[in-house]
Amino acid sequence: MSFLLTNFIAGLSWSQDCEPVAPSDKLQPRKPVMYRDVYTQLHWRAGKPKPLKEAGAPAELRTRHPLFASLEHFPLSPVVVLWWTDMSGQSKVEGCDPHSTSAFSQESTTGPHHHHHHRHNNNAYHPYQQRDISSQMYNISSSNNHNSNISPSALREQLAENLERHGLSGLEMEGANDRLNRRHYHTGSDNDFSDDKLISVDDFDDSDDEGGMEDDKNNNENEDINGSMDAIGDRIITTTSAATANRSSSRISSSSSSSSAKLRRKGLMASAKALDEAELQALRLKINSRERKRMHDLNSALDGLREVMPYAHGPSVRKLSKIATLLLAKNYILMLNSSLEEMKKLVGDIYHSQPPGSSPRHPAPLPPHLASLHLQSGRRHPAEPPHPSPQAPQLQHNPKPPSNPHHNQPPSVQLQAPPPQMPPVLPPVQPPDTVSEVKSDNIPASNRPSSFSSVIHRTETPPSGTPPAMCQTTSVSPAPSGSPAHTREATPPHPPASLAPHHVPLPLAPLSVPALLPLHLPGLRAPPMPQLTPQELTALASAYATPLTQKPEAVGDPPLPLQASQFHPSHHQHHHATIFSASHHDRNSRWPPVPCPCAQCLLTSGQFPLGLHLGRYPHSLLTAASHLGRKV
DNA sequence: TAGGCCATCTGGTCCT
DNA sequence: AGGACCAGATGGCCTA
Numbered sequence: 001m002s003f004l005l006t007n008f009i010a011g012l013s014w015s016q017d018c019e020p021v022a023p024s025d026k027l028q029p030r031k032p033v034m035y036r037d038v039y040t041q042l043h044w045r046a047g048k049p050k051p052l053k054e055a056g057a058p059a060e061l062r063t064r065h066p067l068f069a070s071l072e073h074f075p076l077s078p079v080v081v082l083w084w085t086d087m088s089g090q091s092k093v094e095g096c097d098p099h100s101t102s103a104f105s106q107e108s109t110t111g112p113h114h115h116h117h118h119r120h121n122n123n124a125y126h127p128y129q130q131r132d133i134s135s136q137m138y139n140i141s142s143s144n145n146h147n148s149n150i151s152p153s154a155l156r157e158q159l160a161e162n163l164e165r166h167g168l169s170g171l172e173m174e175g176a177n178d179r180l181n182r183r184h185y186h187t188g189s190d191n192d193f194s195d196d197k198l199i200s201v202d203d204f205d206d207s208d209d210e211g212g213m214e215d216d217k218n219n220n221e222n223e224d225i226n227g228s229m230d231a232i233g234d235r236i237i238t239t240t241s242a243a244t245a246n247r248s249s250s251r252i253s254s255s256s257s258s259s260s261a262k263l264r265r266k267g268l269m270a271s272a273k274a275l276d277e278a279e280l281q282a283l284r285l286k287i288n289s290r291e292r293k294r295m296h297d298l299n300s301a302l303d304g305l306r307e308v309m310p311y312a313h314g315p316s317v318r319k320l321s322k323i324a325t326l327l328l329a330k331n332y333i334l335m336l337n338s339s340l341e342e343m344k345k346l347v348g349d350i351y352h353s354q355p356p357g358s359s360p361r362h363p364a365p366l367p368p369h370l371a372s373l374h375l376q377s378g379r380r381h382p383a384e385p386p387h388p389s390p391q392a393p394q395l396q397h398n399p400k401p402p403s404n405p406h407h408n409q410p411p412s413v414q415l416q417a418p419p420p421q422m423p424p425v426l427p428p429v430q431p432p433d434t435v436s437e438v439k440s441d442n443i444p445a446s447n448r449p450s451s452f453s454s455v456i457h458r459t460e461t462p463p464s465g466t467p468p469a470m471c472q473t474t475s476v477s478p479a480p481s482g483s484p485a486h487t488r489e490a491t492p493p494h495p496p497a498s499l500a501p502h503h504v505p506l507p508l509a510p511l512s513v514p515a516l517l518p519l520h521l522p523g524l525r526a527p528p529m530p531q532l533t534p535q536e537l538t539a540l541a542s543a544y545a546t547p548l549t550q551k552p553e554a555v556g557d558p559p560l561p562l563q564a565s566q567f568h569p570s571h572h573q574h575h576h577a578t579i580f581s582a583s584h585h586d587r588n589s590r591w592p593p594v595p596c597p598c599a600q601c602l603l604t605s606g607q608f609p610l611g612l613h614l615g616r617y618p619h620s621l622l623t624a625a626s627h628l629g630r631k632v
Numbered sequence: 633t634a635g636g637c638c639a640t641c642t643g644g645t646c647c648t
Numbered sequence: 649a650g651g652a653c654c655a656g657a658t659g660g661c662c663t664a
Binding site for chain 1: 651
């Protein structure tokens with residue numbers, strides 16, 4: 001879109017139809033912001049902060065026209081008189097007496113350049129079509145008045161007359177604007193503020209400068225872009241629109257044209273190469289393309305992160321925002337680390353605690369299912385040779401979660417551990433290719449905790465030749481329906497023992513853990529029996545393995561009164577209460593909830609099926625959640 | 633309708 | 649010099 005601005009005049013010409021309001025309440029210029037070298041932007045407010053576009057100010061003026069800065073110097077003269085011709089060839093007026101200018105002529109806008117009409121989308125936002133008279137920006141658009149007969153020259157005369165009527169001459173304004181421009185927007189270049197009455201200011205962004213206004217008779221004195229930039233501050237300026245956010249290629253092309261001019265003006269291309277306009281345009285396009293690609297790559301990476309995040313991936317789940325993704329990922333990592341530590345401690349307690357009075361001379365034989373646990377922390381058995389590579393295990397996510405109809409199953413987490421080094425005192429480790437599947441049904445009911453609802457099984461058989469140290473993946477199958485999350489109470493398979501843990505070495509072997517392990521399950525401490533059957537171990541692990549495939553209806557049952565009170569700090573209870581009251585209980589919400597990224601929610605995911613209890617919430621809340629999680 | 637989120641353009645800065 | 653990176657600005661889309 002192109003338009004012509006003429007007689008940009010600030011004056012005390014309130015329309016009789018508009019109730020004069022204290023200008024300070026209506027037009028409060030923001031601190032001038034340098035925009036594209038020499039221009040500024042103002043923030044228009046009418047009573048309360050209001051979007052600029054709703055204030056009726058054309059985007060070009062809001063962002064580029066330096067004379068808007070005059071409002072700072074003329075706070076009592078908020079009326080701005082504008083006349084422009086938009087892309088569609090319609091002349092419009094803002095800020096002057098509607099009774100005298102409403103019938104604006106369209107004759108001046110007709111020309112051979114209506115070929116630009118095709119760029120306009122009827123559904124696209126048109127800044128000049130949104131008028132807010134309350135903003136006291138008098139927008140007198142006569143785009144639909146084809147019978148008007150006021151020519152631009154007549155309009156100028158009328159405007160000048162109005163100015164004189166209010167005792168403000170254009171000359172005074174011009175001088176003031178010149179001073180203002182020199183003060184605020186003079187870039188130090190050769191701005192001379194010539195006496196040009198009509199200056200073409202090529203838009204920097206987007207519009208088609210190849211013809212938007214060339215036909216207008218007022219553009220006879222148009223200068224090229226460089227000349228116009230040197231003459232910022234003149235009263236009559238022709239510019240083009242940036243309001244149309246049409247991302248079409250044509251826009252890019254036209255944008256690059258003006259941008260290249262800026263590049264040259266800026267001096268970036270002041271080398272001897274003397275790139276011509278086409279080259280500069282190509283350069284601008286190239287830069288834009290690179291930046292676009294960069295952002296696309298960034299978004300792709302974020303998408304990849306979302307895929308491995310433990311939240312519902314179903315199509316009915318709203319996509320995590322960028323910030324939510326990052327916060328969730330961060331807290332997820334924290335939770336995984338905590339889970340790992342917890343698991344280490346638990347395993348150490350399980351296998352190396354001895355009944356009171358007995359001395360742990362030898363570590364308990366490690367059942368096959370946990371024989372592969374590789375403990376990084378804790379004291380090692382004296383017989384255990386030093387680990388050759390004590391680096392922390394590397395957490396890896398399966399790029400794709402196990403294929404099953406449950407979309408919200410979390411990705412498996414694999415721990416890459418160094419090659420196993422089995423202490424001689426321990427029984428041989430079950431080969432990693434052994435696939436065993438133990439269901440809680442196999443466990444006697446008397447030994448089965450009430451939380452035995454999940455199934456843990458080895459899901460992958462390494463291909464032949466795979467070193468034993470390679471990762472194993474343990475996936476957690478969903479809990480049977482009707483088993484709410486909070487019923488997976490952390491009932492220990494055996495009465496909790498208060499035995500002091502005896503950390504003894506464990507064989508170095510790959511550790512397979514579920515992707516998400518709820519922490520702080522009460523009672524799940526060192527069982528009294530040093531040896532557990534594989535079934536028991538599986539059952540125990542299942543208590544830790546939180547099925548994350550709970551149906552969303554579980555969301556509707558706020559788990560707050562239960563484990564939350566046990567595991568959540570008070571501040572987090574409040575956080576949860578806030579969150580839940582805000583979105584969790586909104587069954588009518590259009591969007592399914594998305595996970596709370598705070599660490600506490602992740603840590604207590606065993607009680608709250610991760611990713612199912614939050615909908616979108618404001619950034620402030622999300623940030624607060626992050627802060628809360630940081631305290632955990 | 634306000635606010636959140638996003639894509640895009642843009643200019644500045646830093647790095648290689 | 650050129651590319652990567654960053655932040656500001658803007659408008660569109662969507663939701664509450």
